[in-house]
Structure formats: structure tokens, C-alpha cells
Amino acid sequence: MRGDLVCVHRVVAGQTRYVIKDPLRMTYHDYGDEEFFILQSLDGQRTGDVIASEFQARYGRALDGLHFKHAIEAFVRDNLVRMFAPGQGSLLFKNKKRPLTLAVQSIVRNPVVIKFSGLDLSRAFNALAPFTKWMVSPFTLVAIAWLVLSSAMLLLFNFSEFQQRLPLATEFFAVRNVMWMMLALGCTKVLHELGHALTCIHFGAECHRVGVMLLVFTPCLYCDVSDAWMLANKWKRIAIASAGILTELALASICTFLWWYSEPGFLNSLCLNVAFICGVGTVVFNGNPLLKYDGYYMLSDFLEVSNLWTRSRASLRMNLESLFWGLPKSKLDGMGGRKGLFLLFYAVCSIAYRLVVVVGILFLIVTIMNEFKLFQLAVGFSVFVLVGSFVLPALVSIKRIARLVKQQRITVFRFGVVSLALITLATGILAIPFPFSVSATAFTEMRDSERIYVSTAGVLVDSCEEGDKIVVGQRIAKLSNLELQVEREVVLGRLRQGESRLRSLTALRSLNPDFSNRIPTERENVQGLQDRFVQVEEKLRKLDLVATRDGVFVAPRTMKKKVSNQYELAYWDGRPSEQKNQNARLEKGTLFGFVGDPCWHKGFALIQQSAVDLVKPGQSVTFQLGGAPHRKIAGEVIKVSPLENVEMSQDIRDLLASRFAYDLQMNNFEFGKMYLANIQLEKSGEPILNFESAAARIKVAPQSLGSRLLRYLNRTFVSLSD
Numbered sequence: 001m002r003g004d005l006v007c008v009h010r011v012v013a014g015q016t017r018y019v020i021k022d023p024l025r026m027t028y029h030d031y032g033d034e035e036f037f038i039l040q041s042l043d044g045q046r047t048g049d050v051i052a053s054e055f056q057a058r059y060g061r062a063l064d065g066l067h068f069k070h071a072i073e074a075f076v077r078d079n080l081v082r083m084f085a086p087g088q089g090s091l092l093f094k095n096k097k098r099p100l101t102l103a104v105q106s107i108v109r110n111p112v113v114i115k116f117s118g119l120d121l122s123r124a125f126n127a128l129a130p131f132t133k134w135m136v137s138p139f140t141l142v143a144i145a146w147l148v149l150s151s152a153m154l155l156l157f158n159f160s161e162f163q164q165r166l167p168l169a170t171e172f173f174a175v176r177n178v179m180w181m182m183l184a185l186g187c188t189k190v191l192h193e194l195g196h197a198l199t200c201i202h203f204g205a206e207c208h209r210v211g212v213m214l215l216v217f218t219p220c221l222y223c224d225v226s227d228a229w230m231l232a233n234k235w236k237r238i239a240i241a242s243a244g245i246l247t248e249l250a251l252a253s254i255c256t257f258l259w260w261y262s263e264p265g266f267l268n269s270l271c272l273n274v275a276f277i278c279g280v281g282t283v284v285f286n287g288n289p290l291l292k293y294d295g296y297y298m299l300s301d302f303l304e305v306s307n308l309w310t311r312s313r314a315s316l317r318m319n320l321e322s323l324f325w326g327l328p329k330s331k332l333d334g335m336g337g338r339k340g341l342f343l344l345f346y347a348v349c350s351i352a353y354r355l356v357v358v359v360g361i362l363f364l365i366v367t368i369m370n371e372f373k374l375f376q377l378a379v380g381f382s383v384f385v386l387v388g389s390f391v392l393p394a395l396v397s398i399k400r401i402a403r404l405v406k407q408q409r410i411t412v413f414r415f416g417v418v419s420l421a422l423i424t425l426a427t428g429i430l431a432i433p434f435p436f437s438v439s440a441t442a443f444t445e446m447r448d449s450e451r452i453y454v455s456t457a458g459v460l461v462d463s464c465e466e467g468d469k470i471v472v473g474q475r476i477a478k479l480s481n482l483e484l485q486v487e488r489e490v491v492l493g494r495l496r497q498g499e500s501r502l503r504s505l506t507a508l509r510s511l512n513p514d515f516s517n518r519i520p521t522e523r524e525n526v527q528g529l530q531d532r533f534v535q536v537e538e539k540l541r542k543l544d545l546v547a548t549r550d551g552v553f554v555a556p557r558t559m560k561k562k563v564s565n566q567y568e569l570a571y572w573d574g575r576p577s578e579q580k581n582q583n584a585r586l587e588k589g590t591l592f593g594f595v596g597d598p599c600w601h602k603g604f605a606l607i608q609q610s611a612v613d614l615v616k617p618g619q620s621v622t623f624q625l626g627g628a629p630h631r632k633i634a635g636e637v638i639k640v641s642p643l644e645n646v647e648m649s650q651d652i653r654d655l656l657a658s659r660f661a662y663d664l665q666m667n668n669f670e671f672g673k674m675y676l677a678n679i680q681l682e683k684s685g686e687p688i689l690n691f692e693s694a695a696a697r698i699k700v701a702p703q704s705l706g707s708r709l710l711r712y713l714n715r716t717f718v719s720l721s722d
């Protein structure tokens, strides 16, 4: 046993444990009473027989040879012993290469957190500690709890406003904001680590090293507080582990308040980012005991299970091996009974959770990098991470199985049967068809409705209202146009003049041959003026917007506010028929509204190319209306055609371009690659706005998990090759 090791005795779950600190490597190891006894006996003098007899004397039972061998192997692995036997040099040399290999391995396994070794700042921290003593107190704990509670209340009681004030996901994860987010992450992590360090010193342990790490590629600080392992009281260790979380929760609450009560701007968006990073970071990562961060250490300290992570995985492996290969379950302490079950449960949960988190982060990274047109790079990175997180461990398992086969601990026959059974089971699960539906962005349009356009520009004088019953020939709106009225009078005056001139010329043509020569010109002039007058009259007549069918008047969806320039007055805003738009000028071609049955619509759904082969005429559809989420209308697919081949009016074209721009952009849709499904909708009980947006669910033929997986891979591959 090395003489420089620091050993601390503590009682965990009624058992004596020893924590051994290696001050050279700054590593900590946890051993039981018996192992520690053996370690202490390794003084280079005692032989194996002497140790065995001393063990017998102390514990009243014989030292098991295998147990002894395993213990020695563990001490060598942990570098707790120096050996004088020949051949140690090459072993040490082999060990010497390990730190770099370990570092590379750790980067491959988790490129989201990359640590660099740092400085010893224990003096600076020790100097700082007296001034921050008040921070580590029950009072602070209560204050933080109060802050968190009140900020949660603030958001809960104003939930709908809160939702409205949140930026869209596309804005929030846009490149510009990601920079802010990284800054927020860097700053909060510095405070987080300071929280750990100062609490650690407060309770008398040391904080040796402060280093820089790359957390999601953001440089920030980390403090090595593993010296907390030397503390005997578990509550002190839990306090140290929780200090980071508490710091972040306090920051999140304060920033929530600042964000809520500040005007949009620099402070506002920084606060939102800090609140998001701290709040979500704590729940999803740091405080979550299913990942190996602060929450995990708190849990394992609280349950007094050391090496929860490794042991839970060992338990899972042991159970799987016993299940598949019939290997005997080992009798390691804590692997059986309720504790064993807990370990198994923890292993399954943490592996599943890690998978979800890793895939989620990768999805986010791919989305963000895609904006930079770095899609291939993002996919490469994802493959790298997935290989590190899941393929390498799988390879280790395969190697282990190969070794077990080689050692003849599993028979080839059993291996074959189990593999076959597993493959059959997996294929079976992949082949079972499950009900499947295709989601699509959709909108409705009134059936056989008449569009009412303004055909002569004018000022709105009178209009019927939304929902008014209309019969054929009824006036829907009246516009007036002063210029046209003036023009009508002018043209009429000149026409009267021309006519009287023509009459005089005709009456007097026998007196002067010159008069009869002027008659054709004058007649042409009168004819021109008459045509002009008819045109103006027609235009004036069209100032009245008249229905050509029976039905109900429906206003178009709210339009963009028309910007009025300084030379023209009173442009309309909102819907043209609204009361406030009286006396506003409506230009020619403005859509004034529709006449039709507002309860009877037809539907359109935008289908992605990847799903178009699933959508067939006759399938049932449910429309969930955007304006009234609780309202659903059933329907049926009539036909599906490529979007570019669909004859559509200009307003549907505009609608697609404006309202679905978000979806089109988000999913890398291109117009040419989209399909439009025409859908026959059932009559609705209540009126629906024209061109109401909806979410459509088309019930397609059941799909097996396997075909869904293939479909997904195919889609990814197609978007990759673009």
C-alpha cells in the first residue's frame, strides 16, 4: 500500500466504508471494511498466508482465495499499491499511456462536455470563503425556495400571457439567439461552479482545481470538488452537490421576474435566455438524477449507494446474462433483493433517458447547423456522438460475449438459440402493423362561395355585416367615388354641347357647305363622348357591390394593415367591411368578402412528398380548426395531386405563401415537392371563417414499426443528398 494515500472512515447504510484519496492523481476510491483491511496488510513484509491468518483472526472466517485475488486486482487498477515483483515496468508503462487514451475516450463518449485540466485556486477560494459564509445557511435556502415559488406562481397565474410572450421556437433557436444562449450558459455555469466551491470550503473540504471546460461548445468554468468525498456527513456532501442547482434556480427566478417586468431589449432577451438555460438545464440535465450530474450525486449520497451508475449497469448486465446465457447471478453485495431491483430499474431508466436526451440535443444541433447550410457536418457529428454513446458500449458487450463463448461459459448452441429467438422477436415487433395517421397542415374554403371584389375604387359608405343573410341582387356594400361623379358630369356636359352642336350643324348644313363638312367629325366626337359616358356610368354602377347568389356574407380573414402614405388619406385596416373602415378608400381588386354557406366548407391538406404514397382517396380525415381548437370536422380524401399542378386562385396562392411559410421553411419544404389533398368535409354545426387554418389527421393504412423506420431513414437520406 502506498504511504501517501489519505483514508477516511465512514459508515454508509450501517456498513463501514473507507474512502481513499490518491493525492497524486486526485482520484477517490471507495472500499469496504474487509478490502481495506487487506489493503492495509499489504506492507511488502506480510505474505499471503500471514494476511489470511490475520483475516481469520479478525473476522472469524477464512479468507476466500478468489475474493483476495479480486481485491488485489482492484488495488492495482486504482494504483493504490506499489509492486516490487519483476515485470511491473511494462505494466506501469502501459498505464502511463492511459490518461490520453482516457481523454480521447471521454471526448468520443461525451463531446458535449470536454474538460481541460486547470489551475489550483484553493488559496483564492479559501480567502473568499469568509465573505460568503452567509450564503451557505438555512436562510439562503428559504430565500431561494421563496424566489422559485413566487416566480413559478407568476408564470402560472399569467399562463396564457406567458405563452404569448414566449418567442417562437424558430426565433429562439435562431443563430443570433444561440450566441446569446451560449453567453448565458457560460456566465451561469461560472456562478454554478462557484456555488459548489464555496459550499465545499464552507464544510471544510478542499476545492483544488479550477479548469475550463467546453459545455455544448461554450467555454466555461468547472471546479473539482471531489474532495467532498472525504466528508463523513452525507448531508454536507448533498449540500455541496446541490449548491450549483440552487444557484441556478435562484438565477432562473430572478431572471424570470426581470424578463417579465422589462421592456423588450438587451436585458429582456438576456434574462429570458438565462432563465431558460437555468430552468430547463436544471430539470433536464443538472438536477436530473438519471444523468451523471449534480442530481445523480445527490441521489446516490442520499440513498447511500456508492457508484450507483456503474453498479446499476453491472446489475443490468448480470440480469441480462443470467436471462440469456443462464450465467449464475453473482453474490456481490446489494445486487439482490429490493436494492437489486432498484439498481435494475435505475439502469433501464437512465439508459432510456440518456438516449432521449442525446437524440434531442442532436436534433437541435442538426436544426441549428442546417441554418448555416452545414447539414452534412451536423450529421457527421451526430454519427460520431451516437457511435460514442451507444455503438462503443454495444461493441464492448459483443466482445464480452465472444470471450464468454471462448471460455466455454456459454455454449455455442445456447448462444445460437438465444440469438435466433431475439432476432425473431425483433423482426416480429418490427412487422406488427400499428394504426397510423399522417398529419398535415390544412385549410378550409367555403364551398361554391361567391367572391366579392371591389371593381371600382372608392370610399366605403355603407356595408352589410359579417353573418348577414343575403339574397340574389342584394347590395352588400356601397362605395362612392367623387372623381368619377365629377367626371360623369363633365362628360355629360360635353356630350350635351356636342349633341346640340351636331343638331345645329344638321339644321344649317344647306346654308354653308363648310357646315356639312364638319358633321362627320362632330358625329364621331359625340359618339366618343357617349361611349365614355356609358363607361363612367358602368363604373359608377359597380360602386355598389351586389350579390349574385343567396347565402351569408362572410368577411375575409384579417388582412395586413395597409400603410397609408402621406398624400392619401384613410386606408383600410383589418377587414374591409368593418365599421371602422367607413370612409376608407378601397382600391380596385380588394377582396371585400364572400357570399356562401359558412357552415359548409371544403378542405385542403398539404402533404409532404415522403408521405404522399400513404394518402389515398376514400381515407377518413379529421380537421382540427386553428381558430377553435376544440372543434373538429370529419371528412374524406377526394384526390391528391402535386401542388404545382393544382389550379388555384391568387388568394389561395397568397395564403399558402404567407400562412404556411413557417411550415414550408421549417421542414425544408419546397413548393414543387408538396402535394395537395382535396378533402370533402362534413357540414359543420357552427359557421367557420373562410380560409380557416387547420391541422389535418389523415387515417392511412396501418404501418409496421419497421416500415416507419425505413420511411424515416429514407426521408433523412433524401434530405441529406439534397
Ligand SMILES: [Zn+2]
Residues within 6 Å of the ligand: 192, 196, 244, 245, 294
Ligand atoms: Zn454542478
